[in-house]
Amino acid sequence: MEYVIITHNLTKFYGNLIAVNSVNLSVRKGSLFGLLGPNGSGKTTIIKMLTGQILPSSGKGDVLGIDVVSDPIKVRTLVGIIPEQETPPSFLTVMEYLDFVAEIRKIPEIEKKAAWWFNYLDFEDKKHVLCKDLSRGTRQKLMLTQAFIHEPELALIDEPLINFDPIMQAKVKEFFVSYVQKNNTLFLSTHLLETAEEICSDIAILHKGDLLYSGSMSKILEENRHLSEFFLSLVRR
């Protein structure tokens, strides 16, 4: 089995608070992986460590075979990232921001690729509007676009559907499912169990920094009626 993310006793302290406690995760290539947990359980902290935005207090994380502590830039070159707080540069227009990303990531034919996304997520009319004047939903569309525009084999996405309306949510979920079918991997964090149950192939459950469970979704659904049942039985224990 080929893994795209492997962590070994990954740990993060904020002062005395242990935000992530000795977590061992392995994410299969081609999976749609959901990192689940209530607010404050450490999901964002794990994504930040795996993308080199913050340093682990101890332990180790390998992403696409690269140690993220020693070469975070290489990791960020290869993956796509959507952070929890999406704030594209305020005074650039949507298209300028994509040009900005393209120049740094060395993406050819950005116009053509951007046009596909404008059409797919239906925000062509916002192409020349400043990011600060966008609604939260449109900002999220733009962040989704910047994360996938270089067609990364792995994307890490923090709370992906939060600002979308139901129609857009359905569309994005459909995109995620088709994206992993092309042998790419998606690593999502979410506290929305229904979403995870609907689309994820593998999940991990995090609670107060501890990893309580990691395995395939189908196995859980064999033994439980719903993911929420299983989740609550773990977290309440």
Next chain:
Amino acid sequence: MSGLFLNMIKEEWRIHSTMFGSLNFALFPVLICAIGFMGTFLIPLIQNTLTLTDLVILIHANYLMLGLMVGAFGLLGNEVMNRRFGQASLLAYSARTLPLTPRYIFLTFVLKDTLYYFFLWILPLGAGFFIASLVIGIDLMIPLRLLVTLTFSFLSGMSCIFFLSTVYERSARLLGIILVLSGLIGSFYTIYYGINPASLFPALLLFTTFNVKNLFLTLLTLIIPFIAALLLYSPDTRNTTKIYENKMKPLIHRLRFIPYPSLMVKDMLDLWRSGSIIGQVIFSFFVPLVVIWFFLSLLDEYISILQLLFTFAMITGIIASTMYTWITMFDSLSIYTVLPVDVPVVIKSKITLFSLLQVIPALFISGICLFAGEGAYLFPVLVLTLSVSFYVLAVMIWLTGLSPSVLVYSARVMVLYFLLIGLILAIFSSLTMINPWSGIGAVLLFIPAYEFIKLGFRRWDRVEQGIF
């Protein structure tokens, strides 16, 4: 008012203390108090070179400038917030969600800023001076009077900037007219009466002659611009979705020869489209420097015009270095962290843009040099200004990385900053006093500057940029 006011104060405290730790932040007024205390003991020592009158002028000028800069920082900062986050900033947000008028919220905001800096900067210095006066046996009326007039100095600066910036919001042309008119009136006074307008500064008059008439005059010059500003104030509630032409692509193409041109183009567009380039040049650069020039020239009975010019060149360099804050204030967390760029690359692009902006201090100091009738020394003055600016920039990069606003709130960082700047100020004011041409030697400052920047790269590359 109290509910909103308390919330604003709490928010301010929370932001600053989480950024730098509550202890480091709480120590800040203690540090200022200590400076006031120890400074008092120096007075007898320096009286031979600097008279008490001069010292008083300098301190008042300092607090006036502090008022101007805080006003500019607070207001423009707030403008930045409004513009950067659109309608999401606290000010705009409360205006929509609370049953309060925007003007009322603005007033609360100004009061908060005033009180905040009063307790952070003015009261501690006054307290230090007061305690020292007790020890040395200076008449206690002097520190008390100073506390009052320094507060007025500071408030004059704030109220002046509030007025000018609200005028600017309404009409840039009107601001231009006001600035030119006050320049003309100032020159008229200087030429016809031989009076430096700075000597008519009410707070200073009040200190030398403490009577009801002067007190009234001071209060009047404070309150009138403030009320005018309040009346002129109009919050920006437009919900625009203006269409902009794509400037990123052509500018990247034109700047091909530098690495990562897009980073610099982003900062240029930030400065330009936010309107802050013009606002900053006027309010954080031009106005404070012109004011300080007039105050410094009050000292010219004791120091030569040439000495004045070189001192002013160094001050201009220091103020010019704060342009680094202009080009870092629009950055937010996720812009860089989702992309494969590291902190040194980002800082390098900021340095490039900073260097371009140095045209402004270069032109300004050349103008002052000619105005002072010392065109012969233009070259050393220019070299000194720009070298100091780059040196201070390097110190800032080493101390604060990409978040130079940290400077204002952390006692430890502030001490280091002042020490490193004070050191070179002392060296170059002595050297240029002996021989003006030694100003050229300031070019050597690029060596420590280079080292500081290298240290900064190493230091900030692997640090978690919580406030990136």
